[in-house]
Amino acid sequence: MDRAELADFLRRGRARLDPSDVGLPAGSRRRTPGLRREEVAALAGMSVDYYTRLEQARGPHPSRQMLGALARALRLTGDERDHLFHLTGEEPPRATSASAHVRPGLLLILDRLHDAPAMVLTDYGDVLAQNAMAAALTGEAEPGRNLVRRFFTDPRARALCPPEDRPGHARSHVANLRAVAAARPDDPAPAALVAELRSVSEEFALLWESHEVAVRRAATKRFLHPTVGLLELDCELLLSSGDHQQLIVHTARPGTESYERLRLLRVVGLQDMTSPAGPPTGPR
Numbered sequence: 001m002d003r004a005e006l007a008d009f010l011r012r013g014r015a016r017l018d019p020s021d022v023g024l025p026a027g028s029r030r031r032t033p034g035l036r037r038e039e040v041a042a043l044a045g046m047s048v049d050y051y052t053r054l055e056q057a058r059g060p061h062p063s064r065q066m067l068g069a070l071a072r073a074l075r076l077t078g079d080e081r082d083h084l085f086h087l088t089g090e091e092p093p094r095a096t097s098a099s100a101h102v103r104p105g106l107l108l109i110l111d112r113l114h115d116a117p118a119m120v121l122t123d124y125g126d127v128l129a130q131n132a133m134a135a136a137l138t139g140e141a142e143p144g145r146n147l148v149r150r151f152f153t154d155p156r157a158r159a160l161c162p163p164e165d166r167p168g169h170a171r172s173h174v175a176n177l178r179a180v181a182a183a184r185p186d187d188p189a190p191a192a193l194v195a196e197l198r199s200v201s202e203e204f205a206l207l208w209e210s211h212e213v214a215v216r217r218a219a220t221k222r223f224l225h226p227t228v229g230l231l232e233l234d235c236e237l238l239l240s241s242g243d244h245q246q247l248i249v250h251t252a253r254p255g256t257e258s259y260e261r262l263r264l265l266r267v268v269g270l271q272d273m274t275s276p277a278g279p280p281t282g283p284r
Contacts (some may be wrong), residue, residue: 006087007057007083013074014055021075023111023131043073064090068101072129086094103126106247115266117233117250121147121218124180124190125173128245136265137223137231137250148173148195152201162222162230170220174207175214182213184244221250227268228261 015034022035022043041051046066055061062070067088072082081101082092102120110118110131117137119130125148138160150157151173161169180182181190197204223231233250252259 001061001088003059006084007055009084010040010055010070013076013080017075021108021111022073023114026162037086037206040070040073043071043237051070062088072102072107075107078106102245106245109247113249115263117265119248121244122189123244124148124177124187124193128144133266134159134250136268137225139278146280148177149193149197152197152204160223163226167224170203171207171212172214172216172219174204174210175212176216178208178211179213179215180244216246225261225265228265230258231265232256233262 001234005229014037014227017035018033019035019039022036022039024039037052037055038048041048043053044066050059054062064085067090068081070076071084074080076084077161079103085092106120107129110120110129113133115133117134118130119134120128122128125146127145127147138157147157151169158166176189177194181194186192194208198208218237219235221233221235223233225231231252233252236249238247238249239245252262
């Protein structure tokens with residue numbers, strides 16, 4: 001691992017980004033160009049101390065998962081992402097399965113959605129990137145969090161969904177995962193997720209045996225947010241061709257109570273994102 005080169009590459013990548021490039025407000029006057037260290041750390045889902053040590057060439061060897069998170073936080077191209085991996089002595093991810101690298105153009109779209117919760121997922125539910133509104137709605141996503149696993153194993157995730165809606169969400173998750181696993185039998189990630197959930201969740205195992213198949217598409221979803229209350233949101237889904245990735249955007253219809261609550265959530269989310277303590281942890 002070339003710590004000096006890695007530190008220089010991270011510093012230069014941070015310096016070339018403006019807050020608007022990653023969907024953050026400019027805030028108070030900045031003495032130096034680029035993002036602050038704490039902003040990069042928040043975007044990557046790591047502690048400020050950990051990121052600072054990397055920039056000072058004295059940090060530990062980052063995991064592959066953390067390298068992917070840094071590549072997304074710094075809006076690296078595919079070639080730059082590969083260079084980041086090489087600097088740590090790691091082989092870059094290859095396109096044998098769903099890509100975990102989000103193209104800068106897709107991230108730019110994500111960051112421009114200031115008033116709508118939005119995230120980029122793999123087609124089997126791994127969270128690759130999310131904006132501040134999505135973090136305010138469902139909680140900050142650590143790199144690699146999977147929404148299907150979270151739904152079936154974390155009671156706090158289920159609490160975000162009204163009780164009467166949970167059976168439908170469970171069936172939808174399982175039916176989509178079955179479609180993805182069948183479409184890519186040589187991709188180990190969906191198959192491993194299926195095996196894991198069948199072993200730890202009786203509910204998942206029973207639904208899997210029912211053999212329902214349905215690819216995830218646009219829908220209307222309801223969220224029970226602990227601060228702003230019940231939100232009924234339209235969920236639009238955009239596909240990224242060839243990468244097995246999805247951009248999911250949640251919007252509320254103007255004039256509805258959910259629309260006003262979503263506006264309130266934006267205020268809450270931006271306050272948390274720009275506070276000295278950083279974004280909220282939220283339910284995992």
